[in-house]
Amino acid sequence: MSDTESDTDSTLRAILSDVLGLSPDRVAAFDAATGLFGDLPELDSMAVAGLLTEIEDRLDVVIEDDEVDGELLESYGNLLAFLEGKVAEKA
Amino acid sequence: MIASWPCPGPHGQSEEYAFAFDRGRMVRLLIVPALFDEANRTRRMLVDTMRLLDEAGVDSFLPDLPGCNESLQDFSAQSLHAWQRAMTQAARHFGATDVLAVRGGALVFPHTLPGLVLEPAKGGSILRQLLRARVISAREAGRQEDSAALLEAGRSEGLELAGWHCGASLIAGLESATAQIEGQRIVSQSELGGGGLWLRAEPAAAPEQSAALAQIVLAEIAT
Secondary structure, X not given: OOHHHHHHHHHHHHHHHHHHOOOHHHXXXXXXXXXXXXXXXXXXXXXXXXXXXXXXHHHOOOOOHHHOOOOOOOEHHHHHHHHHHHHHHHO | OEEEEEEEEOOEEEEEEEXXXXXXXXXXXXXXXXXXXXXXXHHHHHHHHHHHHHHOOOXXXXXXXXXXXXXXXXXXXXXXHHHHHHHHXXXXXXXXXXXXXXXXXXXXXXXXXXXXXXXXXXXXXXXXXXXXXXXXXXXXXXXXXXXXXXXXXXXXXXXXXXXXXXXXXXXXXXXXXXXXOOOOEEEOHHHHOOOOHHHOOOOOOOHHHHXXXXXXXXXXXXX
């Protein structure tokens, strides 16, 4: 794993910790299969919108409306892979 | 604890609510809340900060923005300009000596007062997030909506965003608004420790953040 990828991973975990109010330890235990939207009742549409906006700010990427679908937010692994792609495009 | 203040509205003066610690002291802090849902998410933290300021000998006032919280005014009649006028009126009514604006509150605070601004938000970012929430919830309900088309309609007709009936002037104002900070100290979330409560899907108290904010406010207004 390159430095950029691991930075994206740790930034995404930090954002999820802030949005969900979970301890860093609990978020550190998320793996690729950990469910997000649908499995975490806190993540309603407003919270997802806040999450995406915060991701854009902290990773300096732009997420288009049509890129946001159920699959993207289904699991931690899907969201991370998508964002690593975005960060790599930027480089 | 409960105070009211006369606020200009579209139908003349109306009484608005403020949560207040008023013991007639010298230092009187007006707190301008964040906008939309962020106001609810940060309220408990701010009220706990106010209790600590009270213990430290500082009066503080947290007024409602017209149309929000306990206000009887119509939300859809509001604009950034109306909120700014209301907050200026509240500052005058309570004799505020200092101000603390929170997030989007920085778009409508009386910027002639000295004080602090906590993580100021841009109007465009607030609007973008509300539009995104609407597009996501529409998609969940099986409808396709487009942010750009919604915004276009909102500019002329107003728009319902995340349950808020925003008038056209509020939409137009948010699009381009940036905080007018004139020498107020900008407080970053990292100074409070922990994540910003406005991000939190489920609001909660954060006593350590309230304590940190109270210390920062006291240090700033004493100087």
